Amino acid sequence: MSEIVLETRNVTRDYHAGGGLFSKAKTIRALKGIDLTLEKGKTLAIVGESGCGKSTLARILTLIDAPTSGELLIDGQKVDIAKDGLTRDMRQKVQIIFQNPYGSLNPRQKIGDVLGEPLLLNTKLSANERRDRAMQMLVKVGLGPEHYNRYPHMLSGGQRQRIAIARALMLNPSLLVLDEPVSALDLSVQAQILNLLKDLQDEFNLTYVFISHDLSVVKYFADDVMVMYFGEVVEYGSRETVFANPQHSYTKTLFAATPNASVDAIKARLARKRAAA
Amino acid sequence: MALLTIKNLTVSFDTSTGPFMAVKGIDLAIEKREVLAIVGESGSGKSVAMLAVMGLLPNTATVTADVMEFEGINLLTQTPSQRREIIGRDIAMIFQEPIASLNPCFSVGFQLMETLRQHTSLSASERETRAVELLTLVGIPDPKARLNAYPHQMSGGQCQRVMIAIAISCNPKLLIADEPTTALDVTIQKQILDLLMRLQAEHGMGLIMITHDMGVVAETADRVIVQYKGQKMEEADVLTLFENPASNYTRALLSALPENAVGDRLPTVADFMAKQNAEAMQ
Numbered sequence: 266m267s268e269i270v271l272e273t274r275n276v277t278r279d280y281h282a283g284g285g286l287f288s289k290a291k292t293i294r295a296l297k298g299i300d301l302t303l304e305k306g307k308t309l310a311i312v313g314e315s316g317c318g319k320s321t322l323a324r325i326l327t328l329i330d331a332p333t334s335g336e337l338l339i340d341g342q343k344v345d346i347a348k349d350g351l352t353r354d355m356r357q358k359v360q361i362i363f364q365n366p367y368g369s370l371n372p373r374q375k376i377g378d379v380l381g382e383p384l385l386l387n388t389k390l391s392a393n394e395r396r397d398r399a400m401q402m403l404v405k406v407g408l409g410p411e412h413y414n415r416y417p418h419m420l421s422g423g424q425r426q427r428i429a430i431a432r433a434l435m436l437n438p439s440l441l442v443l444d445e446p447v448s449a450l451d452l453s454v455q456a457q458i459l460n461l462l463k464d465l466q467d468e469f470n471l472t473y474v475f476i477s478h479d480l481s482v483v484k485y486f487a488d489d490v491m492v493m494y495f496g497e498v499v500e501y502g503s504r505e506t507v508f509a510n511p512q513h514s515y516t517k518t519l520f521a522a523t524p525n526a527s528v529d530a531i532k533a534r535l536a537r538k539r540a541a542a
Numbered sequence: 543m544a545l546l547t548i549k550n551l552t553v554s555f556d557t558s559t560g561p562f563m564a565v566k567g568i569d570l571a572i573e574k575r576e577v578l579a580i581v582g583e584s585g586s587g588k589s590v591a592m593l594a595v596m597g598l599l600p601n602t603a604t605v606t607a608d609v610m611e612f613e614g615i616n617l618l619t620q621t622p623s624q625r626r627e628i629i630g631r632d633i634a635m636i637f638q639e640p641i642a643s644l645n646p647c648f649s650v651g652f653q654l655m656e657t658l659r660q661h662t663s664l665s666a667s668e669r670e671t672r673a674v675e676l677l678t679l680v681g682i683p684d685p686k687a688r689l690n691a692y693p694h695q696m697s698g699g700q701c702q703r704v705m706i707a708i709a710i711s712c713n714p715k716l717l718i719a720d721e722p723t724t725a726l727d728v729t730i731q732k733q734i735l736d737l738l739m740r741l742q743a744e745h746g747m748g749l750i751m752i753t754h755d756m757g758v759v760a761e762t763a764d765r766v767i768v769q770y771k772g773q774k775m776e777e778a779d780v781l782t783l784f785e786n787p788a789s790n791y792t793r794a795l796l797s798a799l800p801e802n803a804v805g806d807r808l809p810t811v812a813d814f815m816a817k818q819n820a821e822a823m824q
Contacts, residue, residue, distance in 0.1 A: 314727045315698075422584070451583040451754050453811035456798040460807050478727050481757070485800035485808070522732035524757025526799060528785050531760050535781065541743065 269341065270439050270472045271303040271326065276335035278321050295321040297496040298335070303489070305439075306466065308473040310487035310504075312480065312519065318496040319476050320444065326474060327361045327442050340439055357387055360433035364445040366425035370417040376403075376428055377413040383435045398435065405468075406431045407461060423454035427461065434465065442474045447482060459486060480523045484508055492516050544571040545716055545748045546595065546633075549609040553587070553594050556602045564590045564603075566772040572716070572748045577739075579751045579763035579780070581795070583811075587772040588752050592718050596635055597625050613715070631661040634709035638721040640701035644693040650704045651689025654711060661712045676707040680737060699730035703737070710741055716748040723758065735761055756799055760784060768792050790818050 276299045284290030295318045303309045311319045324330040325337065331347035338344065339358055346355075363369040370379060380399035384390050390398070400410045406427040417425055426446060433441055443462070447455040459482070465471060477483050483490060483504075490507040492500035492515065499513040511517050553565040565587040572578045582588045594605045595617065610617045612628065620628075637643040645653060654676060655669045664672060670689070677685035680703040693701055702722065709717055719738060723731040739762060742749045751762055759766055759780065766783045768776040768791065776789040787793045794814035796802060 314729055452756065452795060453583055453798050456800075456808035456810045457812070459800070460810065463807065480728070481799065481801045485803050518729060522729045524731075524735075524755070524761045526757045526760040526784065526796075526801065528781070531781055531784055534761065 268305045269302055270305050270339065271301070271309075271474070272336075272338040272341075273299050273301050273326075274336040274338075275300060276322075276325060276332045276337060278318075278325060278330065279333045295496050296325075296332070299498060301491060301498075301501070303440075303472060303474070305472055306470045307488045308466070308475050308486060309489045309491060310475045310477060310483040311491050311493060312478060312483055313493035314478065316495075317493045319493055321496075322493075323361065323442050323444055323474070323476055326440070327359050328355060353387055357436040358438055359440045359442065360436065360438040361442040361444060362426075362429050362433050362446050365449050366422055366429055367417075367449075369429055370425055372417055374417075375413070376415050376417070376420075379417075379428060379432055380435055383432065387436055399431075402431045402435060405434075405465070407457075421454075422450055423457060426450065426454075426458050430458075430461065430465070434469070437469070438471075440472050440474065442476070444476045445478070446475075448477065448479060455482070462486075480519060492519070543614065545574050545576075545613060547571045547609055547611045548591075548595070548607060551591060551594065551605070551607040551610065553590050553599065554604050556604075561604075564772055565594070568769070568772075568774055570767065572750060574715070574748055575742075575746045577742060577749045577751065577762055577764045579753060579759045579766045580769060581753060581756070581759055581766060582769035583754060585771070586769045588769050589720050591769075592635070592720060592750065592752060596629055596633065596718070597622070598635075630657055631712040632714055633716045633718065634712070634714040635718040635720065636702070636705050636709050636722050638724050640698055640705050640725065641693060643705060644701055646693055649690050649692055650696070651691075654689070654704065654708050657708055657711045672711070673707075676711055677704070679710075679741075680704070680707045681733075682707075698726055699734065702726065702730075702734055706734075706737065706741070710745065710747075713745060714747060716750070717742070718750045718752070720752045721754070722751075724753070724755070731758075738762070756796065768795070790814070 276296055277294060278296040280293045280295055282291045282293060299322060301309065311322065313319045325332050328344065328346050328351055336343060344355060377396070377399055380402055381395040384395045384398060400413060403410060403412055408424060408427055420428065447458050450458060466473065475487055487504050490502065490504050491498055492513065494515045500507055500511065500516045511520060548568065548570040551565055551568045552563065554561045554563045568591050580588045590599070593599050595610065599605065607618060612633065617625065644650065651673055654673045658664055658669045658672055673689060674685045677688055682688050682700060682703055696704070722738065723734050726734060735758065738749065741747070751758065753759060763780045765779050767774055768789065770791050775791045776783070776787065778788065783792065787796060794811040797809045797814065798811055800808065
């Protein structure tokens, strides 16, 4: 069996809300015991509706938040940021790409500086070396050295998402969390970005956690699929098993809600419409 | 007679580098009780064309057309106040971002009744009854109490329902939905699309769906117009479009759907067009 990059054991997370002068404090359990393991070079898709805890889980995996209880292991090493804090090495291991490429880049920072900053903060490379690395990375994600001195507003949405991917890869992370990376993009640009992510995965043997609510993308992209519903894992398995034989009622609802662009489905809908008229 | 007829519509924007043509000669017609989908990538001018119909474009835009008629009324020669008589009453529009298109400072009931005050002769109490009726129609639980709720107290799906309620409040003949579900989850998307299709059938409205999602097109449309860089690439009924697309661009768009993926990589529209151009050169 190949190396396991990410493992969580019974991870929970509570949020405390309210508790003012007249109201009692409430505790909301956003994650109710998540277990998962992910091998190197694989993609795990996390699916669920808004409010089901997938972003909370992403925050824990990317070491932004500490879990309330449970264990998180990255590269076989136990990580507990609540107790031990966050080391520089840990920070380099996990990177995240956000949904909205318009919001996740600083409009006043040049692309070159966007890419150079992780190196500046985390390594002892000289300015020239940082510049060379950034140039190489721009080419890797399908842009050119001419983009080095541009600002984010000069780029299209797809190009900006490429920059966000490049920034995440600057420190050679072992795990990449993709939080709905293509849902803000057009169909044709979406295809380009998904291809790029696959190319990069093959080249660097990257491990992805892919958060999405678009099942057609998940079916194309993921190796394993995890379906979450109100903080619980209701379905977890390989892509083939989950898609062929969904067990939980929520997964079935999700499949039924996904638009079907096949010719047979259109014929069936038109027939229903004629019958109703 | 067609509900809305547009012939040779062009829209250009004045920019610092000269005029930019966003829409280059679009023909369009929609019948009563028809669902027309306009598909295209961002920047293809699909929203701009519909905003031109609504008269919602900024001053920097120049709109020209040979014909732009709604039920035989020429929209081009109308004064703004004449157009406001039609807009909101006979033609209504739903926008992409439900939370951004409601005013955060007023309750949803106020915003719903504002349209009724503007376009109908109902009294205040009749307006309130109608507002409750509309919220019930779009499936908001406890509608009477919800009239006093503010947009931030509702979820995205509920805000979109309120937007739909406002749009259908005066029984429009034509409803334009500009990417109504792009900002929503799949399960909520399904509910909103079902709601729109139900209202369309019940009220016999014409419905124009602007979208970039081929799945949404397959689920809703009778007829489809595919637009690319301000030009119409193809117009066909929905089955023909998916079964036997005529234009190369439509074929490229369909092959970029993840569920149609063959092998390990997705064919992209750019690759497809480049290949087409190379073949045309030979």
